Amino acid sequence: MAPTLDGxxxxxxxxxxxxxxxxxxxxxxxEADGVVWADYAGGDILRGHLVGTRDGDTLDFRYVQLNRAGVTSAGHCVTRISELPDGRLLLDETWEWESRPGQGTSAVEELADGAPDPNGR
Known part of the structure; x- marks a missing residue:
């Protein structure tokens, strides 16, 4: 199993x-006791939240977000966690909107320690 996502x-x-x-x-x-959650922002997203569960290297969560146009959206995501050669984590996501049409896949990778955060967070 991949290391914890916490922090x-x-x-x-x-x-x-x-x-x-x-x-x-x-x-x-x-992350704590099989529960995962995150806050996110940046780019077109003013504020977003996700919450769900972890079973081994698989996450299953719902997300909700507010974009810069003032539109809220929500969806569901199943994610597979893997480790990159340098030890950082990679999240391969399969997601679908529940509040509007659309679905897709994406990859989200852990930032290296000390990497700049353009959102000042």
Whole structure:
């Protein structure tokens, strides 16, 4: 099983089709006793939250977010955790909107220690 997500910061590798997060979005994960949650912001996202569970190297969570246009959206995501050669974590996500049409996949990778956060968080 991959190490805990608790306290780790992640950023998307790219903006997915039909998605709103991009490389400037930052996810701050927390984890305890099989429960995962994160706050995220940056790029087109003013504020986002996710909450769910972890079973081994698989996350299952719901997310809700507010974009800069003032629109709220919500969805569901199943994520597979793996470890990169340098020890950082990679999250391969399969997601779908529940509040509007659309679905996709994305990859979110852990930022290296000391990596700058363009959102000042």
């Amino acid at each position: 780790r910061i992640f950023a998307p590798r790219a903006r997915p089709d039909q998605g709103e997060v991009d490389a400037s979005t930052r996810f701050r994960y927390r």
